[in-house]
Amino acid sequence: MQPPLQQDENGTTEAASETSPPPGSRPGLTLVATPIGNLGDLAPRALATLRAADAVLCEDTRVTAPMLARHGVSAKLLPLHEHNEEAATPRLVTRMAAGERLALVSDAGTPLMSDPGYQLVRAAIAGGIAVSAVPGPNAAVMALTLSGLPPHPFLFQGFLPPREAARAAALARLRAAERAGLSATLIFYEAPHRLAETLAAMATALGPRPAAVARELTKRFEEVRRGTLEELAAHYQANAARGEVVLVVGPAGDEPPEAEASLDERLRAALAAGESLRDAAALVATATGLPRKQVYARALQLRGAE
Structure with missing residues (x-):
């Protein structure tokens, strides 16, 4: 087996050795x-x-x-x-x-x-x-690759707020960003004792979605369970999870009413998600393919009218 190659600071490629610093x-x-x-x-x-x-x-x-x-x-x-x-x-x-x-x-x-x-x-x-x-x-990336869900683009969210109201608000912001054009696989960390209620909250906030729960990765009882958010919520309500948990949620599917949403609706959704005026315009411009200046100008008009 050939030793791996590495480049020095001058760009010269050479075989790596055990005597390297x-x-x-x-x-x-x-x-x-x-x-x-x-x-x-x-x-x-x-x-x-x-x-x-x-x-x-x-x-x-x-x-x-x-x-x-x-x-x-x-x-x-x-x-x-x-x-x-x-x-x-x-x-x-x-x-x-x-x-x-x-x-x-x-x-x-x-x-x-x-x-x-x-x-x-x-x-x-x-x-x-x-x-x-x-x-x-890295648990998030490993769970993503094992989930069977689209590997890119993805959005790593870390832990959701533990309290019900704050968690619902965070999920609502995500859903609003999706309505404004975000389409990505979502990755979360979660404590095992909150897993069932978090899955149920996601099913309510995000709608029918494929998802996967990766548990105890690289350990003896490693498990990756796949299903819809509702199915997974029901399973972990009846079977308490143990160990470290990563939750992977598929991107929003094609939704004709929202896909045909007007520019104004997309901008309002992005602003409602907490984005600044400039970031909301950039997000919607990327999602729609419209010129950023045009979208920003319309965002200014909406802000002025409100």
Whole structure:
């Protein structure tokens, strides 16, 4: 088997070798994807980066420490989570500017995907700090590829609000965006104890839709169940879900009344979804193929009339 090819900074292609500098060996921040269940999925480059880091930033040391110990990695762990990220970021940027190599991991999967780290990445970029990544497991993408639903375009939504009213409002905004032209497979994370009620709320808000529930991905009891939103809601109402859950929902189908909706109706739907005037015009222009200036001008007229 031929060794993989890589390009140096001058664009020269050569075979990668074990003597190449390990990722994360230079000062800066490296985002490291970690297993979403099966610990055997931690990549060799990820291990090399974690070993080379001066410190590993993690959501919960109680989760990351056993994973590293299993692979014989001894690293200094620093907590970075939603409650301390804002306060910790300036200090961490200062450390990287002074030459330290920091690695960022989440409890599972790819950092920043419904996990902490965005503020730190933004601050590092603004401070001229090198930011790189070691790709790897991601539950949302894996669920999408297993769902049997259109793989692109897709819209990753993360977690919906847990409270019924806020969740209904979020789904209503999505539905309004679809009426304005959005057509994409939707991906959500959800807690197992809320899965049945979330599926039922989606069936009400989005209408008949094919969907898939991916559960315990890469683990012993991995399951992907496919059906309509109503069918899945009924199943999980009778059979409580366990473990980590990803919910994939198919795009809106062809709906003649809405497909023939006037420009004004599309714009009103986009604005009702919370879009700014400029973003609403851009969204509707893309959906209809009309010139953006024409759509924006009409949006201004509608806003003035209202």
